[in-house]
Amino acid sequence: MGEGILFVISGPSGTGKGTVCRKLVERTGIHFSVSMTTRKPRPGEVEGKSYYFVSEETYSRVLEEKGFLEWANVHGNRYGTPREEVLKQLDRGRDVLLDIDVQGALQVKKNFPQAVLIFLLPPSMAELRRRITGRRSETPEAIAARMAAAMGEISRADQYDYCVINDKVEAAADRVEAIMKAEHSRVSDSVYELIEKYKKEERGEMSL
């Protein structure tokens, strides 16, 4: 209560993280952290909204300056979460949403244990294959590589705080929204302050 909470959504490529995150931003107005990447924009992706698309040089400079909360190489591309913006929002009491891959999410948890990790699962592997195959830009080799990577990532779901199956976007977003609300009622350090407040009030009343 008071401080913002960092929510990290990840899961295999093709699980629909992006769609669920957009839905959450629409519904709750949560601050969405935009990652930096060296990969090429896909059709429909918007600079500064989907990603900050940067050169290898720019990326390396930010990395050297320890400007990333996490960073990862995925399928030969480099991704990173600019640290400063996230911390600024949390300090202001705003929740922050990250949409990152599994490597990155576990790195955030390590550097920032109070982060809440949500793993988004496909309803089945067959469905994941259908979704990945639907992307025209993927070669059969790329699809096979993605399926193998997905299985490796799913094996690490047990290191997360929550698992949500993305069967339908609205239902998945409902579940994540409930998690966000519930986490604000979690007993944490702030409860000690709250208990002290009640004690002080009661001592004040007693002395009347």
Add this chain to the structure above:
Amino acid sequence: MGEGILFVISGPSGTGKGTVCRKLVERTGIHFSVSMTTRKPRPGEVEGKSYYFVSEETYSRVLEEKGFLEWANVHGNRYGTPREEVLKQLDRGRDVLLDIDVQGALQVKKNFPQAVLIFLLPPSMAELRRRITGRRSETPEAIAARMAAAMGEISRADQYDYCVINDKVEAAADRVEAIMKAEHSRVSDSVYELIEKYKKEERGEMSL
């Protein structure tokens, strides 16, 4: 996923646990566990719905037969949660809601660590005093005793999983409902089964 979850709501007498629990039962249809007590019914309380009102003899017999999931003495009255009914509902995959005092809640957590404990807080000590004073049946001595007991109980809120402030009943019920929904997405033993399911499916596909 699969098994039901035991949710325990407690907090100081006068915080409005009963009202919030009724609201939750109305909204979600969650199974409400009815406690046994040796105390006299208050106006409006219904046998078998508010409590099972029993004699000292009946209570002692159930206790001897280890038939309580938890039991406690509060203000000279005895309360207990019949064990069998709770376990039966959880086995069937239904969530169960308990409305019990703090002693009892911590006993449940000890005997049943997978239970989810929710502490309901008054918005302030002044408001708690107003609510307690509003009950015509209370003498000034009884009120003083309840306020002291309340402060002792609030000090133990840090042993709970969640803390919810009951400022407005609807808002408090919303928060508890979000907690219930979120807990069903919590990573627990069932995630290992889920991961195995995906692995089996993928191995099946690979061999085609």
